[in-house]
Amino acid sequence: MRILDMMTFVALARHRHFGRAAQELHTTQPAISIRLAAMEQEFGCKLLHRTGRDFGLTPAGERVLQTFRAILLTYDGLKQELADDPTLSRKVVRIGAIDSVSSTWLTPFVENLHFAFPTLKIEITVEATKSLIAGLSNGELDVIFAVDPAIGDSFRSFSACVLQMTWAGSPRIIDPDRTYSVDDLAQMPIITFPKDTPPYRMIAPYFQDEQVLADKLTSSNSLYSIINLLIDGFGVGAIPTVTIKRELKMGLLHPIRVSKRFPAMPIIGSYQADTQVELMRLVVEQARQSAAQFCATVDPSMAWVD
Structure with missing residues (x-):
């Protein structure tokens, strides 16, 4: 459990409002919600009960609040000692x-x-x-x-x-309902990292023949550049799924259904x-x-x- 999580929960309990707690901690309301969800998952129980915009602490939440306040009091004293060292x-x-x-x-x-x-x-x-x-x-x-x-x-x-890695591409160049074989992918422009990098070492064996990539490959050493090239329809690529969550949700990219899964x-x-x-x-x-x-x-x- 992070000190930041404890501070977040104490701020929530004090303000009884996600927006004001986020403002105090100089963060966003979604960040507060993520921290709360992680705490509830770690404790295995609900810490808040909500009714519309209002919420209160559950009995477990009250116990957690008392403990967090005591820990933070000790932490503040330790922080001052360290600052003086x-x-x-x-x-x-x-x-x-x-x-x-x-x-x-x-x-x-x-x-x-x-x-x-x-x-x-x-x-x-x-x-x-x-x-x-x-x-x-x-x-x-x-x-x-x-x-x-x-x-x-x-x-x-x-x-x-x-x-986890996912083959992804722009909806302009892929069919989300189709299952692509390795040969199908080999016929498409492929965007990946440069040849001397670990991600490339994962791509080459996937096709079993590096020559397949020779005329189809565009490489970049920047993840952000690769994502933008994929969005613009320059090709398809295997990329960490979690790094393109937003693009997948917005429909800028689609995951490609493949017959052979790419290794994590x-x-x-x-x-x-x-x-x-x-x-x-x-x-x-x-x-x-x-x-x-x-x-x-x-x-x-x-x-x-x-």
Whole structure:
């Protein structure tokens, strides 16, 4: 359970209004609703009962409120102690992530770190897997979230989450009611990441013959560029489903029914194990929690913790 979630629930109980709670916490009403849903799922019970625009706390919600208030009181005291500690105020954590992480759970992860360690300085780099591993190896990054792990005696790795991949394309060029074979897809323009990247290594075996891709391939190292190319009808692509939720809902993209499912993509965290050992342990713990909490808010078929 995050400090941010506790603060959200206490603000909701105080204001009895989602909009005013969101305003106090400098966020949006949907973000408040997502946090509440995650808390209720974690506790396994309803914390609020709603009647129209009004709501009150359930008996379980009253117990949770009392506990959260006590924890936050202790937390505020600890935060003040840490703020007065000059050794902690100088610490920096340098985080690297691929686009698929930056567009999903990187923001709540950074929020969690800020709430847990108010004086910690955070630097973020968004790059491809190969560049992130190089940055970690060169000592330019402390922790990365990519498709491949960093290999070496000074590194440790862990599974953060798994993202399901979906073939998708513009409704202008695909038939959502048709089931496409591998050969059918091979006849279409394909948009993917560059040849030396992990996502491409997943695409090539899917077709069993790299030559199939030679004349049909458009590549980009940016997830956002790939999504825009798909929307504009330049081709089809296999992409993490959760990163195009909005586009699928709006009908800008359609999932392609395929006879051969594309494999899911793991997100692997790797970090420096020999420096700032205690800080890195806490950062990794926050990363695990943030990824798990994000997965709990989306369709389980899109993202999950392995």
